[in-house]
Amino acid sequence: MGLASLEELQGCATSFWLDDLSRAKISGTDAHSLPSRIATSAVVGVTTNPSIFSSAISNGSEYAQDIEQMKGSSVDDVIEKLTTDDVRAACDLLYPIYKTSKGIDGRVSIEVDPRLAHDTDATIEAGQRLWKLIDRANVMIKVPATIEGLPAITALLAQGISVNVTLIFSIKRYGQVIDAFIKGVKDCDDPSKIHSVASFFISRIDSSIDAKLKENGSPDATKLLGKAAIANAHLAYQLFENKFNSPQWSALASKGAHKQRPLWASTGVKDPSYPDTAYVVELIAPDTVNTMPQSTLDALIDHGVLRGDTITGRYQDAVEVLKGLSALNISLDDVTAELEIDGxxxxxxxxxxxxxxVETALKSEQK
Known part of the structure; x- marks a missing residue:
């Protein structure tokens, strides 16, 4: 596909982020290193999650020295240092993009402790702590879109902290996320300083819905295989357009507020029978972000074919997909509720x- 097509991706106003981070990627010099991705693959942001850090720290020898130096510290303190050091370093690598994009891109996201997902006050406190500890203007604090997470999102934004809202699966919850964002912007003394994205998860929806369609086995069910996730995302984008073209938003924008962009997450295709770039090429539209794992990024560079905006104005097709699921007694609402709990x-x-x-590593260092 080549770099020109990646520039075309950005030309569609879709920002291209990498869903991966490790110390080896930060300091590396190969094609998969973060500096190389920024220079040659048009990567303009990074997202992380507990699974990414677990894999990086558990498998990376680069962390051994830090762990050795912290023997006697608590496990959580060690994890906090290792993860925030990596995010701070990634923020520094992406800072030039942050400056040239006026804060829109050049972002690095780090999630609050996922065990706090149902504790509003603890989530707020954890978000504040990460923001101060990392001490970089281009960091984004990730907060899960649980019911308890919504007021935490509002509170952090009101304090001038940029937030990445994660684990969004349903249109209904996405609407609540936008409302929580707008309230936070209203309560912020200087809304021009904050940016936010709403991470809408893709592949897991198809994995769950497809299992139900295959169990049904009818021709009508077979026709819908691999369509639910993209349809759901398209209707989420329609809601985004409606909410951010309202008089209420226009009044906030006049005070310098920035739209909360939809971010397509979990974009690695799980079913090998589907095109491995489907959750990228079918989700191109203005004011969006697509964060992808290394394998999806490699596939996009190798053989992805971009067709410009593939969302705007295609909402009726998405509605028909959801109607088809309903006719088969498959509840998307039930599936998305289960996926949030599972996520x-x-x-x-x-x-x-x-x-x-980390506890095992600390014990080995203490011997």
Whole structure:
């Protein structure tokens, strides 16, 4: 595909972020290193999550010296230092992009402890702590879009902290996220200083819905395979357009407020029978972000074909997909509710695995 097509991706006003981070990627010099991705692959941001950090720290020898120097510290203190050091370094690498894009891109996201997903006050406190500890203008604090997370999102934004709202699966919850964002912007003394993205998860929806369609096995069900996630995202974008073209938003924009952009997350295709770039090329539209794992980025560079804006004005097709699911008694609402619960659980499990691995490393250093 080549760099020209990646420039075309940005020309469509879709920002291109990498869903991966490790110390090896920060300091590396190969094609998969972050400096190389920024220079040659048009990467303008980075997202992380507990699973990414668990894999990086558990498998990376680059962390051994820091762990050795922190023997006697608590496991959580070690994890906090390792993860915030990496995010701070990535923020520094991306700072020139942050400056030239006037804060829109050049962002690095780090999530609050996922065990706090249902504790509003603790989430606010954790978000404030990460913001101060990392001490970089281009960091974004990730907060899960649980019911308890919504007021935390508002509170952090009101304090001038940029937020990446994560684990969004349903249109209904996305609407609540936008409302929480707008309230936070209203309450902020200087809304021009904050930026936010709303991370709408893609592939997990198809994985869940497709299993139900295959179980049904009818011709009508077969026709809908691989369509639910993209349809759901398209209707989320329609809601984004409606909410941010309202008189209410125009009044805030006149005070310097920036739109909360939809960010397409979980864009690695799980079903090998589907095109491996589907969750990129079918989700191009203005004011969006697509964060992708290394394998999807490699596939896009190797053989992805971009067709410009593939969302705007295609909402009726998405409505028909959802009608088709309803006719088969498949509830998208039930699926997305289950996925939120499962998403929080998976991140908490990844955090526990990371704790166990760091604890083991600390004990070995103390011998």
């Amino acid at each position: 929080v659980k998976k991140f908490a499990q990844a955090w526990s695995e990371l704790q166990n691995n």
